Amino acid sequence: MNLIETLQNLEPLFIKAGALACKMQKGVKQYNKFNTGNPISDIVTEADLAVQELLLQAMSKTGLVDCFLMAEEKTPLTNRFNKQGKYYLAIDPIDDTAIYAKNGKFFSQIISLHDxxxxxxxFCQFPALNWIHKVVNNNYSVSGQTPYFSLPSQAKNTLVYWSGDPEKNIPKELFTKLRDKGLNFSQIKSLSQDVGSIAMLASNRVAGVYQEDMNVYDGLTEYNIGLAKGLEVHAKGAGGRVDLLNIQQRATGLYYPGYCLELIG
Incomplete structure (x- = not known):
């Protein structure tokens, strides 16, 4: 059985892990694992740790244990995986933890593999919404109904981002082209405090998503979806793609330096 088949066979467990996150959400305890002042990276909850260990317990009993593991949280089972592995397995047990911690529905669980x-x-699921996005060998599929959420009218002409400086990092010619098309960059929180960039991109509610110095744990979900859907994708790397072997360390964990930009329409 190859690693993709192994992951596909574990998808019922992923669903179970998502259900565990939902069960633990009400009254969940949170604390800061970092002190950057940014709740996106600082907050961790008991559920993050429990969900990750549930996933790793099963994964560590399969061929996935030979992968180089990039897990967002430091839990006991992370040490079982191969630090010299040639395949890269990433896990974000609860993405958008700040939304999760305030009992929001637009949090997700993300598992990815690259070579x-x-x-x-x-595999990206929004367990509270029964909404799942998968990319397997660049083939994109969705299950569940696209959930409704409210955004201001300018969202359709907005390129959203969490942090960074798109004007500084995007090539000047491309930035000018986007501006001339009437598109504007804006931080996600200016559109919504309750919905993140994955849901905005996957539901075609914004003009695109910009990411900078991307953390490795969420599997570059927007980038993955953008490539598989045939969107216009730009990145700082050979051929306009992210260099997946250029993994760097910072205070908040591992990341891919540079930027990527996914454009809708």
Whole structure:
């Protein structure tokens, strides 16, 4: 059984892990694992740790244990995986933890695998919404109904981002082209405090998503979806793609330096 098949066979467990996150959400305890002042990276909850250990317990009993593991939280089972592995397995047990911690519904769980050149598998589920996005060998599929959420009218002409400086990092010619098309960059929180960039991109509610110095744990979900859907994708790397072997360390964990930009329409 290859690693993609192994992950596909574990999808019922992923669903179970999502259900555990939902069960633990009400009254969940949170604390800061970092002190950057940014709740996106600082907050962790008991549920993050429990969900990750549930996933790793099953994964560590399969061929996935030979992968280089990039897990967002430091939990006991992370040490079982191969630090010299040639395949890269990433886990974000609860993405958008700040939304989760305030009992919001637009949080997700993300598992991905790449070989250093291409993503082979990505599973992103919004367990509170029964909404699942998968990319397998660049083939994109969705299950569940696209949930409704409210955004201001300018969202359709907005390129959203969490942090960074798109004007500084995007090539001047491309930035000017986007501006001339009437598109504007704006931080996500200016549109919504309750919905993140994955849901905005996947539901075609914004003009695109910009990411900078991307953390490795969420499997570059927007980038993955953008490539698989045939969107216009730009990145700082050879051929306009993210260099998946250029993994760097910072205070908040591992990341891919540079930027990527996914454009809708």
């Amino acid at each position: 250093g050149k291409n993503f082979l598998y990505m």
